[in-house]
Amino acid sequence: MSNELTISNPGAGSAGPATDVGGAGGAGQGGFASLPPNATRKAEIEAIMRTDFARYEDEGLDKEYRALLQGELEAANPERANPVAPMPADASRTVLCGSVEGQKLVSEWERMGGFRVILAGVQKDVGEIVKEAGNALHQKAFMERFSLSVPVEVEVALMDEFASGVPWAPPASQGEIDLFATTAAGKIMVQLWGAEAAEKVGILRKRAARLVDALTEDEEADLWAWFGGLDTHVITKAYRKLAGG
Known part of the structure; x- marks a missing residue:
């Protein structure tokens, strides 16, 4: 729905948007989303996996390998991409702090109990709404339309409202x-x-x-x-x- 909530892989070319964090293969964990197909790099990692499995895990090559595999799937079938993959918290913080409104939101969420925890809840709620748009291509188009249609002030206000939770309100007439x-x-x-x-x-x-x-x-x-x-x-x-x- 917004760039602060989701992440795409710039430079991925036909590989499409990012894979789901913690989803198939957990490719997003450790900073990797889907990666462009790269047969040479894939072969290098496979060689390390066979000869030095401890290094394969310690250096996060397992996550990179899964991201490369996901990139191959997405290149073959763009609908396998997941446009609603959550943006990592540190990246979201950086993007939000690019505006005064976003800086205020980050500060407020920290005071409310922790930026990461609140962000994760907002990402989950918004992701569930975006998924109603249809398949991955429709979801990507949905988020692109949103980014083109509203200014950052609206994005931040929506994030803040989702984080605020369901309030008590007088019944409607x-x-x-x-x-x-x-x-x-x-x-x-x-x-x-x-x-x-x-x-x-x-x-x-x-x-x-x-x-x-x-x-x-x-x-x-x-x-x-x-x-x-x-x-x-x-x-x-x-x-x-x-x-x-």
Whole structure:
């Protein structure tokens, strides 16, 4: 969904986006994502693996080898890539600190209990929403559209809102529920929530108000223009995540 949450492998060429951290083969652990196919390097690592297995593990060559294998899979079939692979915490911190808003967020998360822990939770939530876009190619397109559609201030505000958790909110009125249900996604969620609709819509309204309070009018317009263009099933996933189920 954003560059702070996911990582692609620049220079990977046809290898595509990064593999899942801790996923197939755990290629992302230790700083490696998928790597461009490289038969020479692969052969070098295989030789070390056969002759000096301790070195193979101690130098992290096992992770590099799995990343090379994943790169080969992705080159043959781009849909095997995983665009929602979490960006390592240190890299996320560096990217966020490239803006004043991001610096403030990093500092706040450290005070709240630890940047790494909070970031991991946000990455998990956002990754689950992005996966609703479809296969790997659709997920990649989803994140590219997001990055092109909204400024960094919106990205940071969304990350902060996801980290804030589900708040208590006064139940929505029947009029507010009816208004929410005028959209396709809203109608689906009101039917799904049933008797809990007032509580859930109230939570969403509070979170939306809290989010836009952190944005300028132009930033808010960019946010809703992007959100309004999402597929219905992606929006319903976001609603469930933000409303707590």
